[in-house]
Amino acid sequence: MKMLLPLNIQMFAGDQTLYELKQAMATIGQQLKKVEGELSAKAIDPSASIEDIQAQQKSKEDLQARFNVIKQQHDELETEQKAKFAQQAAMKQAGLSNIEDPKQKRTEAFASLVRSTVRNQPIEQDVFAALGDNTSPATGGEKFLPKTVAQEIITEPLVKNPMRDLVTVTSVPNLEIPKLSYTIDDDNFIADTETAKELKLEGSTVTFGRFKSKVFAGVSETVLAGTHTNLVSHVENSLRSGLAAKEKKVQFAATPKAGEEHMSFYSTQNAIKEVEGPNLYKAIKAAIADLHEDYRENAKIVMTFADYSEIIETLANGNATLYAAQPEQILGKPVVFVDAATKPIVGDFSYAHLNYDLNVLYETDKDVKTGVNAFVLTAWFDHRIKLKSAFRIAKVTPTP
Structure with missing residues (x-):
């Protein structure tokens, strides 16, 4: 019986936390000290029977056995935790350099960046290095989204903006480009008179500006506390989708914001x-025909699916095969469906250009x-x- 009790205590103690084991040691230690005092008092008391002294002695031995078992469990768990903390400290000191897989390293680094930003904690320099930005935090670099991450967010939206497959997309700060890809010594070579007038009126170069747009990715506490992969996927997809939605909004705005009319x-404008x-x-057909041949050859049509369905319904007149x-077989040019295109646009969309400045800021609120x-x-x-002059807008004007 004396050996069974400590074994039961040992099994119980093995499931406890280090804090609980410390509490148990303190409690049993106090009881042991009390019993030792009572045993000493009985030993010097002539009136105490030998049976009472032996019973008190047994109580002391039982408590001592309990204490020893719990202390053993405590010492083993404490040693284990110290080793674990030492390993974590060593990994933290090594940073992300011990991760060989580039994809895993990027995921770990970006997750660390998001969590540190949301929790208002400092961001380690090796996080920026792993994300391709070696800017020192002392120079304000911690306020910029690393360029490799910004590039991926800008160029790979989850919610697609179909216009990205049509227009030119670049990420060049302070971009300035010529309107025409080539010139010759005689400017009379431009056969399209509208293009010639436009170049004469507005110049032959295009200078890109910087227009601010904010995108918010909601991060709940559960996502923040979840795996690195889920956190990174959620944040990146939200940011990409938001940028794609903003692009479509400004490209097809009927009433653009002041300064964004162009x-x-x-x-x-x-x-x-x-x-x-x-x-x-007929309006779309006329718009295609009205384009100069230099633009007509690569022209595409951007319109809503509802407008296209209306055309098919009118032309089919009960003929199911037309559906x-x-x-492209119906309208003569490739068609791209965009719900924001309230009026069909026909043209060579390589002459539309979307440019991002890679100095992307991130903040948190x-x-x-x-709690989001x-x-x-x-x-x-x-x-x-x-x-x-590379574009036309098809407009319906019913005949009286």
Whole structure:
């Protein structure tokens, strides 16, 4: 019986935390000290029977056995935790350099960046190094999203902006480019008179500006405390989707914000030529024909799926086979569906250009009511229509 009790205590203690074991040692230690005092008192008391002394002696031995077992468990767990902390400290000191897989290293670094930003904690320099930005934090580099991450967020949106497959997309600060890819010594070679007038009126180069846009990625506490992979995927997808939505908004704004008028195909500032027709089908056909052959060859049509469905319904007139035809077979040019394109746009979209400045800021904010943290991305971009004469807008003007 004397040996069974310590074994039971040993099994129980093995499931406890280090703090609980310390508490148990303190409690049993106090009881042991009390019993030792009572044993000494009985030993010197002539009236105490030998049976009482032996019973008190047994109580002391039992408590001592309990104490020894718990202390053993405590010492083993403490040694184990010290070794674990030492290993973690060594890994932290080594930083991300001990991770060989580049993809894993980037995920670990970006997760660390997001968590540190949301929690207002300092960001280790090796995080920036792993993300491709060696800027020292002392120079303010911690306020910039590392360039490799910014590049991926800018160029790979989850929510697709179909216009990215059509327009030119670059990430060059302070970009300035010629409107035409080549020139010759005689400027009379430009056969399209509208292009010649546009170059004479507006110049032959395009200078891109920096227009600020903020995108918010909501990060809940559960996502923040989750795995690195889920956290990085959630934040990156939210930022990419937000940027794609912003791009479409400025490219097709009917009433652009002040200062952003030049970004929209529909703005009066760009004044892209409208070609009319009695219905949408004939208006698009007329717009294609109105383009100069230099632009017509590579022209595409950007329109809503609803408008295209209306054209098919009108042309089919009960003929089901027409619904199976490709849009290019119906309209004569490749069609890209964008719900924001309220009026069909026809043209060579390589003459539209989206440029990002890679100096991307990140900040954080928290909604105290919901407990959701906002990882805020501030990006600067500009969308320029390099040659307005390369585009036409189809407009329906019903005949009286």
